[in-house]
Amino acid sequence: xxEEITAAVQQKDKLNGERTxxxxxxxxxxxxxxxxALIQKEPHLRTDFECxxxxxxxxxxxxxxxxxxxxxxxxxxxxxxxxxxxxxEIFIKQGDIGDSMYAILRGTAAVHVMLDCENEKECLxxxxxxLAKKKLSRNDFGTEVAQTLTGSCxxxxxxxxxxxxxxxxxFALNTCDFMVIDRSLYSVSVKEVIEQEFHDKTTFVERNPxxxxxxxxxxxxxxxxxxxxxxxxxxxxxRQGQDVDNVYFIYKGDIEIQIDSRLYEKQxxxxxxxxxxxxxxxxxxxxxxPLAPHLLRxxxxxxxxxxxxxxxxxxxxxxxxxxxxxxxxYMENATAPGHCELLVLKRGQFEKTFxxxxxxxxLDQVKESLANKLxxxxxxxxxxxxxxLKFLNIKLMDSNILLEVKRSKHAKARRNTNIGGERVNRSVxxxxxxxxxxxxxxxxxxxxxxxxxxMSEIALAKMDRRLRLWSEHTNMNGSKLSRLQSxxxxxxxxxxxx
Numbered sequence: 191x192x193e194e195i196t197a198a199v200q201q202k203d204k205l206n207g208e209r210t211x212x213x214x215x216x217x218x219x220x221x222x223x224x225x226x227a228l229i230q231k232e233p234h235l236r237t238d239f240e241c242x243x244x245x246x247x248x249x250x251x252x253x254x255x256x257x258x259x260x261x262x263x264x265x266x267x268x269x270x271x272x273x274x275x276x277x278x279e280i281f282i283k284q285g286d287i288g289d290s291m292y293a294i295l296r297g298t299a300a301v302h303v304m305l306d307c308e309n310e311k312e313c314l315x316x317x318x319x320x321l322a323k324k325k326l327s328r329n330d331f332g333t334e335v336a337q338t339l340t341g342s343c344x345x346x347x348x349x350x351x352x353x354x355x356x357x358x359x360x361f362a363l364n365t366c367d368f369m370v371i372d373r374s375l376y377s378v379s380v381k382e383v384i385e386q387e388f389h390d391k392t393t394f395v396e397r398n399p400x401x402x403x404x405x406x407x408x409x410x411x412x413x414x415x416x417x418x419x420x421x422x423x424x425x426x427x428x429r430q431g432q433d434v435d436n437v438y439f440i441y442k443g444d445i446e447i448q449i450d451s452r453l454y455e456k457q458x459x460x461x462x463x464x465x466x467x468x469x470x471x472x473x474x475x476x477x478x479x480p481l482a483p484h485l486l487r488x489x490x491x492x493x494x495x496x497x498x499x500x501x502x503x504x505x506x507x508x509x510x511x512x513x514x515x516x517x518x519x520y521m522e523n524a525t526a527p528g529h530c531e532l533l534v535l536k537r538g539q540f541e542k543t544f545x546x547x548x549x550x551x552x553l554d555q556v557k558e559s560l561a562n563k564l565x566x567x568x569x570x571x572x573x574x575x576x577x578x579l580k581f582l583n584i585k586l587m588d589s590n591i592l593l594e595v596k597r598s599k600h601a602k603a604r605r606n607t608n609i610g611g612e613r614v615n616r617s618v619x620x621x622x623x624x625x626x627x628x629x630x631x632x633x634x635x636x637x638x639x640x641x642x643x644x645m646s647e648i649a650l651a652k653m654d655r656r657l658r659l660w661s662e663h664t665n666m667n668g669s670k671l672s673r674l675q676s677x678x679x680x681x682x683x684x685x686x687x688x
Contacts, residue, residue, distance in 0.1 A: 221247040226295060226367055229272040241267040252293045252369075254343050254383055266379050271370040275362040278326065282360035285314025288348025290372045291384075294340050297366030301344070302359045303411060304332035310355045317359060331359040336415050336539055343384075347414055349376055350388045357414060387418045394441050394533055398505055400552050408548055415543070416533045427524040427532070428508055430496070431457055434520055437509040437540045443530030444503055448496040448523040449567065451575035457519060458578075465581040468595050469646055472577040496523055499570045502563075511560045513540055514553075515585060561587050565660035583656065584649050591652070594645045 225244045228236055245263040249255050255263055273292070275281045282288070284304060292299075307313040320330035328334070335358070338344045348354050371380065391413045395401050401409055419438070421427060427438060430450060438445075455462045466473055499522075502508070508524045511517075535543075544553045564583040568576045585592060 222251070222295065225251075225267070226272070229267060229270055229369060233269055236268055238264070238268075251295070251341055252343065253341050254293075254380055254387075257383055258380065262379050266369070266371065266375065269375050271372070273368040273370050275366045275368065277362055277364050278328070279362050280321070280326075280331070280359060281362065281368075282345055282356055282358065283314065283317045283321075284331070284356050284359040285310040285312075285317060286356045288345060288354050288356045290370050291343055291345040291349050291376060291380075293343050293369040293371065294338060295367040295369055296340055298340070298363045299338045299344055299366060300328065300334050300361045300363050301336040301338060301414075302328060302331040302333065302361065303335050303357070304359075305407075305411070310357075328361055331361075333542065335411065335542065336536065337363070342417075343380075346384050346388070349373065349381075350385055357410065388413070390418060390441060390531070391416050391533060394439065400505075400555055403551065404548060412535075412543065415539045416535055419532045419534050421526045421530050421532070423526060423528050425526050427526060427530075428520040428522065430521060430523050431519050433518060434509050434512045435537055437507055437513060437535045437537065438524075439533040439535070440502060440504050440506050440508075441531045441533050442504065444501040444527055445506070445508060445530060446501055446525045446527050447499045447567075448525070449499055449521065449571070450496040450523075451571060451578065454521070454578045457521070458517065461517075461581070461585075462578065465578060468592060468599065469581060469584070469649065471646065471650060472580055497571065499567055501527070506563070507556075507560075509537075510540070510556060511563070511582070511586070513537055514557065514560070515582060521582075557586055561656060562660055565657050566664075568657060569661070580653055584653050587656070588649050588652055591645055591649045595649060598645060 221244070225248060228240050228244060241264045242260075244267055245260045248267065249258065249260065249263050255266075273281070275297075281292070281299075284302075285307075304313050304316060307316065317331060320327070323330070338360075344360055345356070347358075348356050351357075376384075395409050395413050395416075401412065404412075416439075418441075427445060428434075430448075430453060502524075508522070509520065512519070512521060543549055544556070561583055564579055564586070568579045568583070571579065
């Protein structure tokens, strides 16, 4: 009887919880509907009480309004206009004169840019020609560089710029409800917030050496694609295992990095099996130095926790390594130890931007920087838990050598199949002799002459050399390097192996 009563009470609590969720959801929706209904009225019909009542909701709903005073938001509600745009309808034309910006109350908009126009007048002519066609195609309006979601603003670039020219065309992907803010209202409300963000983004891109060789127009497109994000003490920016949706560039402040190497095998099973298949030498246990009993006990107590690796500072990125290597989830935990400002680039935007011809040299620079960051991760980690980090470093910088290793493994497997009923295998003695000769007689200048099946040694040696050069450049303690070496040959600093 008591069990039945307990079950009934639990069921009642569950239903009440579900009702609360539904009520909250409907409440949020009704706030939005109430706001839309209000701004559909003529401005003189919107009462101060109604505007004041909707202000707290709008402050949370639109990202750029978060830092505004309620009185400013109330003024925006009082004076703004309402616009509803149907799916696939264009509402901003590249090359046109912009005299308003749009806050997206509901819906998603696509941003298209013609990158091959010589000037904005040519862009506008091409836009008008595309609109004159019987069947509208968004591909005629250039490359899609971004999708802007509910709670964001769009069209602000023309308000900030001195020439007021639209730098992109914008379409509604579904039915969109916009709050339209004209120039006069913009000047007394969100101007300071938007211009400060635009200034910060422009400053970051202009000063970052990665984008030094880009043209002003190319840099401007990157600025437009970025969004600014502020986080405070203890806030998580990324969790290990979470889907990679964004690349974060650190503008101000620091981000603490933690990793849990034990999770990599489950997190990236295909990549982990590829490592074991192509470079089994990486997974061999590294000899550990004997520890004092109290240190050994401390190590056992903390072995199940993510390890603190480092603090990343200005211009460093989170998420770029995963995207370049084609990983779906973050390989690290990223937390703010204090106030931090970041610039955010969507994954799709990052991939499209850095695949363009003008960005290829920049991508190589990014890879070099990420390889150094992986060296830091390797150095800060337990030598027995760095195999996968090393493999990522090799995959990032020496993918061509890994491809050769893969081919040689397949060729060796074919040679070892039954031929005429007899299995052809290299004897253990022959293999030992070969390894000894390799250690004694293979100079760094002749490293490239290794047979294809031994290209794995080159991959490991190049990894070791990168780690050694990084250690020398950063003045890190080199005594730990011997425990992190994986190769049986050594490449000099000036040896070149493709």
